[in-house]
Amino acid sequence: MKAKVAINGYGTIGxxxxxxxxxxxxxxxxxxxxTRPSFxxxxxxxxxxxxxxxxxxxxxxxxxxxxxxxxxxxxLLGDSDIVVDATPGDVGAEYxxxxxxxxxxxxxxxxxxxxxxxxxxxxxxxxxxxxGREHARVVxxxxxGLVRVLYALDRQFGxxxxxxxxxxxxxxxxxxxxxxxxxxxxxxxxxxSHHGPDVKTVLPGINITTVAVKLSTTxxxxxxxxxxxxxxxxxxxxxxxxxxxxxxxxxxGKDRVKSTAEAMELAxxxxxxxxxxxxxxxxxxxxxxxxGELYFFQAIHQESDVVPENVDAIRAMLELxxxxxxxxxxxxxxxxxxx
Amino acid sequence: MKAKVAINGYGTIGxxxxxxxxxxxxxxxxxxxxTRPSFxxxxxxxxxxxxxxxxxxxxxxxxxxxxxxxxxxxxLLGDSDIVVDATPGDVGAEYxxxxxxxxxxxxxxxxxxxxxxxxxxxxxxxxxxxxGREHARVVxxxxxGLVRVLYALDRQFGxxxxxxxxxxxxxxxxxxxxxxxxxxxxxxxxxxSHHGPDVKTVLPGINITTVAVKLSTTxxxxxxxxxxxxxxxxxxxxxxxxxxxxxxxxxxGKDRVKSTAEAMELAxxxxxxxxxxxxxxxxxxxxxxxxGELYFFQAIHQESDVVPENVDAIRAMLELxxxxxxxxxxxxxxxxxxx
Numbered sequence: 001m002k003a004k005v006a007i008n009g010y011g012t013i014g015x016x017x018x019x020x021x022x023x024x025x026x027x028x029x030x031x032x033x034x035t036r037p038s039f040x041x042x043x044x045x046x047x048x049x050x051x052x053x054x055x056x057x058x059x060x061x062x063x064x065x066x067x068x069x070x071x072x073x074x075x076l077l078g079d080s081d082i083v084v085d086a087t088p089g090d091v092g093a094e095y096x097x098x099x100x101x102x103x104x105x106x107x108x109x110x111x112x113x114x115x116x117x118x119x120x121x122x123x124x125x126x127x128x129x130x131x132g133r134e135h136a137r138v139v140x141x142x143x144x145g146l147v148r149v150l151y152a153l154d155r156q157f158g159x160x161x162x163x164x165x166x167x168x169x170x171x172x173x174x175x176x177x178x179x180x181x182x183x184x185x186x187x188x189x190x191x192x193s194h195h196g197p198d199v200k201t202v203l204p205g206i207n208i209t210t211v212a213v214k215l216s217t218t219x220x221x222x223x224x225x226x227x228x229x230x231x232x233x234x235x236x237x238x239x240x241x242x243x244x245x246x247x248x249x250x251x252x253g254k255d256r257v258k259s260t261a262e263a264m265e266l267a268x269x270x271x272x273x274x275x276x277x278x279x280x281x282x283x284x285x286x287x288x289x290x291x292g293e294l295y296f297f298q299a300i301h302q303e304s305d306v307v308p309e310n311v312d313a314i315r316a317m318l319e320l321x322x323x324x325x326x327x328x329x330x331x332x333x334x335x336x337x338x339x
Numbered sequence: 340m341k342a343k344v345a346i347n348g349y350g351t352i353g354x355x356x357x358x359x360x361x362x363x364x365x366x367x368x369x370x371x372x373x374t375r376p377s378f379x380x381x382x383x384x385x386x387x388x389x390x391x392x393x394x395x396x397x398x399x400x401x402x403x404x405x406x407x408x409x410x411x412x413x414x415l416l417g418d419s420d421i422v423v424d425a426t427p428g429d430v431g432a433e434y435x436x437x438x439x440x441x442x443x444x445x446x447x448x449x450x451x452x453x454x455x456x457x458x459x460x461x462x463x464x465x466x467x468x469x470x471g472r473e474h475a476r477v478v479x480x481x482x483x484g485l486v487r488v489l490y491a492l493d494r495q496f497g498x499x500x501x502x503x504x505x506x507x508x509x510x511x512x513x514x515x516x517x518x519x520x521x522x523x524x525x526x527x528x529x530x531x532s533h534h535g536p537d538v539k540t541v542l543p544g545i546n547i548t549t550v551a552v553k554l555s556t557t558x559x560x561x562x563x564x565x566x567x568x569x570x571x572x573x574x575x576x577x578x579x580x581x582x583x584x585x586x587x588x589x590x591x592g593k594d595r596v597k598s599t600a601e602a603m604e605l606a607x608x609x610x611x612x613x614x615x616x617x618x619x620x621x622x623x624x625x626x627x628x629x630x631g632e633l634y635f636f637q638a639i640h641q642e643s644d645v646v647p648e649n650v651d652a653i654r655a656m657l658e659l660x661x662x663x664x665x666x667x668x669x670x671x672x673x674x675x676x677x678x
Contacts, residue, residue, distance in 0.1 A: 161630070165504035165563045167523055167552065183600035184506055184554065184561040184638070189592040191627040191634040209629045211563045211636070213506065215523065216555040222523040224504045224550045226565075253528040261522035288530040290548045291500070295530040297550070299523070 003318050004030035006052075006080035006104075008073060008095065010040060012172055012303050013109055014086030017310045018049060019273060021084075023334045024311060026320045030080040033073050037065040052076040077102040082314055085109065092116065105133070105317050107310060110140025110198070120201035122147045123312040123331075124245070127324025130316035138309045142166055142221055143198040145280050145300035148247055149225070150199065150206055153294070156241045158230025159206055165224040166195050166212040172303055173218045185214040220260040220281070220299040227294040235287045238294060242282055246328045247308065247337070249279035257283075260299045267301070271336075276304035278337055308335060342657050343369035345391075345419035345443075347412060347434065351511055351642050352448055353425030354379060356649045357388060358612060360423075362673045363650060365659045369419040372412050376404040391415040416441040421653055424448065431455065444472070444656050446649060449479025449537070459540035461486045462651040462670075463584070466663025469655035477648045481505055481560055482537040484619050484639035487586055488564070489538065489545055492633070495580045497569020498545055504563040505534050505551040511642055512557040524553040559599040559620070559638040566633040574626045577633060581621055585667045586647065586676070588618035596622075599638045606640070610675075615643035617676055647674060 003026060007018045010032045021027050031050035034041045035058055042065075045051055050070035053059050059069045070076075077083060077098070082105040085092040089111025096116060099106040106117070114120050117135035121127075125147055130136050139147065146164065153159050168187065171178035188194075195210035242248045251257040257266060260281075267277040278301070286297040311331045312324070321327040332338075342365060346357045349371045360366050370389035373380045374397055381404075384390055389409035392398050398408045409415075416422060416437070421444040424431040428450025435455060438445040445456070453459050456474035460466075464486055469475050478486065485503065492498050507526065510517035527533075532551035539545060581587045590596040596605060599620075606616040617640070625636040650670045651663070660666040671677075 163502060163565050163632075165506075167504075167506065167554075180598060180600060182556050183558055183598040184556055185598040186561070186592075186622055186625060186636045189597065189622050189624050189636070191625050191636075192629050207630065209565075209632070209634070211504075211565075211634055213561060213563070213636075215506075217521050217523055219522055222525070222552060224552070226502050226548075226550075253525075258528065259519060259522040259524040261519060283525055283528050285528050286525060286530050290531050291546065293502075293548070295548070295550060297525045297528070297530075297552075 003027040003082065003314065003320060004080045005314060006030050006076045006083040007032040008083055008085050009087035010034045010044060011086065011088070013306065014084070015040060015044070016274070016276065016304055016307045017084050017086060018044070020307045020311050020335060021314070024331065025334070027314055031070055031076045033076060037062045037067055041067055077104050080104060082107065082318055084310055084314070106135055107313050107317070108137040109306065110138065110143055112137055114201040121309065121313050122151070122202045123309050123324060123328050124148060125151045125202050127312060127316050127327060130313060131322060132319050133317050136313050136317060138306050138313055139198060139202055141300055141302035141305050142168065142195055142223070143202070144306050144309055145223060145298060146195065146199050147202045148245065148280050149242070149282070149298065150208070151203060152241055152245045152248070153227060153229065153238070154203065154206060157233055159227055160230050161228040162206060162208040163226040164195065164208065164210045166193065166210055167222045167224070168212055168214045169217050169219065169221050169302060170214045171218050175218070180214070181216055183216065187212055187214040217260065219264050220301050222260060223298050223300065225296055225298065229294055233289070235289055238287050239284060246332055246339070247279045248282055250282050250284040252284045254285065263299050264301070274304070276307070277301035278304050278308050278335065280305070308332065308337070341365060341367040342421065342653065342659060343367060343419045344653060345369050345415045345422040346371040347422055347424050348426035349373045349379060349383060350425060350427070352645065353423070354383070355613065355615065355643055355646045356423050356425060357383070359646045359650050359674060360653070363670065364673070366653055370409055370415045372415060376401045376406055380406055416443050419443060421446065421657055423649055423653070445474055446652050446656070447476045448645065449477060449482055451476055453540040460648065460652050461490070461541045462648050462663060462667050463487060464490045464541050466651060466655050466666060469652060470661060471658050472656050475652050475656060477645050477652055478537060478541055480639055480641035480644050481507065481534055481562070482541070483645050483648055484562060484637060485534065485538050486541045487584065487619050488581070488621070488637065489547070490542060491580055491584045491587070492566060492568065492577070493542070493545060496572055499567040499569050501545060501547040502565040503534070503547065503549045505532065505549055506561045506563070507551055507553045508556050508558065508560050508641060509553045510557050514557070519553070520555050522555065526551055526553040556599065558603050559640050561599060562637050562639065564635055564637065568633055572628070574628055577626050578623055585671055585678070586618045587621055589621050589623040591623045593624065602638050603640070613643070615646070616640035617643050617647050617674065619644070647671065647676070
């Protein structure tokens, strides 16, 4: 029997998690919840997902557009083993009471505060701690990207201090309402940014300070990392460590991946659904030790890097697999992530 | 008698230096050199600058467009006290022999190597060393912006280590041929970037590592600085130090300067020629001490921040003023830079 997963919120993250869940052999989609009709709802129906609405009043809008509604969120929760909340940031917290009423396990996204679940998740860093849990929060795209590399470095060399410049995309590619179109926006102006504390919700022992800006780009944020390691090592040792990790992809300028644009083109050429890049994209030729400190660049696909983490979180919380490394490999194999 | 200044290369920097020189009471424009006719050449003539060409063959092109040519570069150099070379990067070095033949003092821009002049200049950091010199190079826009703040911090607190992320504009606003339009480009991919070594051509004692990316923006590059200072101090001490410096402008998000776009709008509202912002724009509310280290954001107007430095370099090399601080104040007053 496959575990039944409800997806509440069928936007950028929700639709991707739904597809990734469908590709696993130990879980399936019980239904997806959407508030308003859209091309995305129509595609969901084409894929065979049951379409649910937050409350009965929303159903008429869908039916007017010729889209069949299977029921309400309430009904869906009653028929599912776990819900992935992918509603807009800060909206998810409002559903907490409803999920509790149904006694259903729930996973929130990084747009919510740590406190909504009391536990923040990353597949490699703390799968064990998620086993059997009622509530978890998968940290945001940038935080997931940072946790993946800092966890790897900390395990291998110890991280004494990480200083990161997070260069954020201003909008997702499908967002036509957001700026800037020709400026750099310190965001937040007051330093440091929240990304450092957010990393600590998963890796409490890491000493990290982050600053962030918002840019005229939609493709991928880029991180410039400076890390003071606990042990002396060379660039090649860091490359080796990154290569050993399941969701880090090394690329190279020599291989003509010279920007976030080419990194996304690579994902498309790999045949990835929606052109998604689930792994951190790390420039191998940027990895350098200078004045005793490690420097490198990585790009993060903000629309998709948390997707495999959501799948692993489901597996841990429902105890479908007790070993984190095995869950990661299983998720990766189902999605087609190859080293 | 005013000192006679030749401008070789009348593009982004050359035209601005010409105007800034014209605004001083101790120097004047002997002529400007342009290779091809353009609206900029026409405006130069309207301003009363003598228009010169690299060689006689270029003159016909101008005359065909109805623009009067006053002579050749050779003739201009024979009639000037100093030449500011603002030709495209790496082209300036080719003119070195010609300048030497004429025995004329020469100033190059940051697009050339340090070696072209053997001396790299910043008004605040090393005016004294430029007094009477034959050759100098005014460091690039980003390097000038870094030198201004690092010199100030080093004098006041000592700089033990500076780590900087330089977020570069991909093109100037008048450039229609350059990308990217929607991507982040690690540039260079191999770390660290050249900006650190370039800072050391002016401030050899500063321990600095820089990384750089190129962005979809034309307005201003932004620097995220992390500085380990030699003395403990608070954010307010840093604010005080920056306020005491002649070419640092503090802005604030609370005052609705929230991005490089608003910083440039401020320059326009101040009535600056071409909307230029000659000073570093530093976000006062970004200045923070975290984990014992200083963090802040600054934006640099790449088209204009080196302009007052060129004026001071002229004054030092021709010994029109022996005191650097006085030259800076004189230049600032003539341009209208107020604290």
